[in-house]
Amino acid sequence: xxxxxPGALRRVxxxxxxxxxxxxxxxxxxxxxxxxxxxxxxxxVPPPVRDEDRAPSGDHLLVTVxxxxxxxxxxxxxxxxxxxxxxxxxxGACRALDRNTRWGQETFAxxxxxxxxxxxxxxxxxxxxxxxWAGRPVDARFxxxxxxxxxxxxxxxxxxxxxRD
Numbered sequence: 018x019x020x021x022x023p024g025a026l027r028r029v030x031x032x033x034x035x036x037x038x039x040x041x042x043x044x045x046x047x048x049x050x051x052x053x054x055x056x057x058x059x060x061x062v063p064p065p066v067r068d069e070d071r072a073p074s075g076d077h078l079l080v081t082v083x084x085x086x087x088x089x090x091x092x093x094x095x096x097x098x099x100x101x102x103x104x105x106x107x108x109g110a111c112r113a114l115d116r117n118t119r120w121g122q123e124t125f126a127x128x129x130x131x132x133x134x135x136x137x138x139x140x141x142x143x144x145x146x147x148x149x150w151a152g153r154p155v156d157a158r159f160x161x162x163x164x165x166x167x168x169x170x171x172x173x174x175x176x177x178x179x180x181r182d
Contacts, residue, residue: 076114078148078155080104082178084141089178095148110176117172118151125150125157128165135164142180144170 076097082090094102097111104110118124125146128134139161146157159177161167170177 076111076148076150077102078114078146078150078176080110080176081145083143085144085178085180086142089142089180095176104176106175113173113176114150125155127157128169132165134166137164137167138162139167139170140180142170142178144177146176 078095078097079092080095081092084090093104095104095107095110095114096102097107097114100108100111114124142161144159146155146159148155159166159170159173161170161180171179171181
C-alpha cells in the first residue's frame with residue numbers, strides 16, 4: 018500500500034460522514050414538535066375550546082347593599098359589555114364602572130390608610146361587590162363612615178344606590 022493512501026482514505030471517510038450528516042439534516046421533515054415531543058402533521062394548533070371552558074362574555078359583578086333603605090337594599094347582578102342583569106339600572110351601573118376604570122389603577126381600590134378624611138358620617142349603608150371586572154377578580158367593600166368613604170361610594174352611583182337624599 019502506498020504511503021498517501023491512509024490520509025486519502027481518512028479524507029474520503031470524513032467527507033462521507035459529513036455528506037451523510039448534511040444529507041440527513043436536509044432530508045429532515047419540516048414538522049413542528051409540541052412540548053410532549055410528539056411530531057405534529059403541520060403547524061401547532063391549540064385544541065378546540067369546550068363550552069364549559071368558555072369564559073362568559075363581558076364583565077360580571079354581584080352587588081349586595083345593606084342599610085341603604087327600602088327599595089335600595091338587596092343583591093343585584095350586573096353584566097357589562099353587553100349590559101344586563103338584575104340591577105335596576107344596569108346600563109348606568111356599567112357607565113359608572115367604565116368611568117372609574119383607569120389603565121394601571123385598581124378600579125375598586127380602598128381608600129388609602131394614610132388619607133386625611135373629613136369626620137362626617139354618611140349613614141349606615143354598606144355594599145359588597147364581588148365578581149370580575151376588566152378581567153380581574155373583585156372583592157370590594159364600601160361604607161359611608163367618613164368623607165373619603167362617602168366620596169368613594171358616590172363615584173360608583175348608580176352601581177351603588179344614591180343615598181344622598
